[in-house]
Amino acid sequence: MLGADDPLDPTPRRILVAGTTGVGKTTTAGRIGAVLGVPHTEIDSLFHGPDWEPRETFVADVEAYTSEPAWVTEWQYTPVRALLAERADTLVWIDLPTPVALWRLLRRTLRRRLRRVELWNGNVEPSLWTFFTDRGHILRWGIRTRNVSRRRVPELVTSAPHLRIVHLRSQREVDRFVQHLGGGRG
Secondary structure: OEOOOOOOOOOOOEEEEEOOOOOOHHHHHHHHHHHHOOOEOOHHHHHEOHHHOEOOOHHHHHHHHOOOOOEEEEOOOHHHHHHHHHHOOEEEEEOOOHHHHHHHHHHHHHHHHHHOOOOOOOOOOOOOOHHHHOOOOHHHHHHHOOOHHHHHHHHHHHHOOOOEEEEEOOHHHHHHHHHHHOOOOO
16 A cells, blocks of 8 residues: 555546545545546535435446546445446545544534535435434444444455555645645645
């Protein structure tokens, strides 16, 4: 695996950003897209329909998006995870310490809920009370799945040997990596 300061030659064109819920995958994917001039689509926007229902066209939409010559998105959702890994040339793994990731997830969830931020297709974060009643609540999901990436990403070394994997362990490394990608801007 590569680190924040390792050169990437050729420049990535099809990029995945992986990590547990709340580490900043979408923010980082947007930054990478901006510095490389590559389109970024939030994979959540392709997955979630109204009322948080999965969209029937999700897999077809991901197939179409990843058929393009350049893109950046998050590495999520079991039905498309293998397809994404197959079509990407680079995977950026944000592997922050668990307390940092959970704190960020809590802060993001509270901010979105209190401000009633509309996410995808009219959805907003549910009542905070649902943390106690909904096993799928994003905070419970984050706690339950916090170590999944630490198992899945290393498996890609064998299942997707063409994929360059960049392992970033701190926000400082994330920032440095994006800055290097952008030739000093980012």
